Amino acid sequence: MIGPPDFLDRVAAGLVWFTALLSAINGAFMLFFPMDWYDFIPTVRATGPSNLHFISDIGIAYLGCALILAYAAANLRMRWLSALAGGFWLLAHGALHFYELLTGLCSPDRFWADFPGTIGIPLLVPIAVAILFARQRVAPAGLPxxxxxxxxxxxxxxxxxxxxxxxxxxxxxxxxxxxxxPASSHRHAAPANLFSAAQIGSVLVEDCGPCALTSAQVGLADGVDRARLNAALSGGGELKDDDALAFRFGEAIARQSVEASEYGEEIERRFGRTVRLELALAAAMVRAYPAIKRGLGLTTACSVTRLAI
Known part of the structure; x- marks a missing residue:
């Protein structure tokens, strides 16, 4: 899930925003104008006489779902589980309509008239989450x-x-x-090649070959050129210009060298404060992985690992 939201990420978030908006409108209509809502929806009368208190209760449920969905849509890649939670009641409500169709409590004509609102719109939430999952664009928190x-x-x-x-x-x-x-892979403004160079430069200092290869594989998936990644894995000596600067920045952070400030200032001059922050965060936090391995006796030194992808 590295990098800023792309087109399909925005499509997925848009589907959840759309569901949240319609749920909020319907919920507010039911809560504040229950009798008008009862008269406005033609299929409702077939379920029996109006119950204003019950209609308002359901309106509150819709508003609650809308609130959770809006929270999720604002950062769907991180909050996908909240989206599923917000859509659960809406989908359960649609499932009840389907059950009534199967058992004969609801006529096919009424079911299909209600289908867009009771089932069609709620289905947009799992579709949105599926778009992210299919592209591995979700945070791991929440996975079983x-x-x-x-x-x-x-x-x-x-x-x-x-x-x-x-x-x-x-x-x-x-x-x-x-x-x-997700904090160790946060990249929004930084170019992918600089991000990977800073990470690899940092993790090589930790002398963990598998960690360096993992960072390179992630960079490859993020669209970084393989030759650039292999140049970084070989120690950064063949890197050019900006790539070399980012590599040395990550290296200096890992070594806790005073040069980190000098490299950081140059990165900020060329790319801005936000890019400097993202590279610093990446270089600092990626060190946690080899540190955990070292503490558990699971580290494999770079000297015994073939560093190339």
Whole structure:
């Protein structure tokens, strides 16, 4: 989920915003004008006489869903689980309509007349989340433990050792760790090549070969040229201009060198304060992974790892 939101990310967020907006409008209509709502929806009369208190209650439920969905849509990649929570009641309400159709409590004509509002619109929420999941654009927090461990084994096997230990540790250690992970991969304004160079420069100082390769693989998935990543993995000597500057910046941060300030000022002069912040955050936080491995005796030195992708 590295990088700023792209077109499909915005589409997914837009679907959730749209659902939130319509839920808010319907909820407010039911809460403040229950009798008008009862008269306005033609299929409602078939369910029985009006109950103003009950209509207002349902209006509050719609407003609650709208609030949760709006919160989720503002940062859907991080808050996808909130989107599912906000859409749960709406989908359950639609499922009830479907159950009534199957049992004969609702005629097919009434079901299809209600379908756009009771089922069609709520389905936009899981569709939006599915768009993000299909492209691996979601934060890991919220994934079931077994799913996260299986994904780690498949996508980054070099990280699986300590992840398995975190999964077994008491006190929800793995869940807390999953909340930490997005901070170490936060990139919004920084160019992907600079971000990867800073991370690799930092992690090489920690002498963890698998960690360096993981950072390079993430950079490759983020669109960074393979030759640039291999140049960074080889020590940064062949990197040019901005890439070399970002690499040395990450390296200096990891070494706690006074040169970090000099490199940082030059990065800020060329790219702005936000890019400097993102590179500093990446270089500082990526060190946590080799540090955890070293503490658990799971580190493999760069000298015994082939550093190339």
């Amino acid at each position: 433990r077994s799913v996260f461990v299986a994904l780690t084994n498949s996508l980054t096997p070099s990280e699986s050792g300590y992840v398995h230990e975190l999964a077994k540790a008491p006190g929800h250690a793995l869940e807390k760790f999953m909340h930490f992970m």
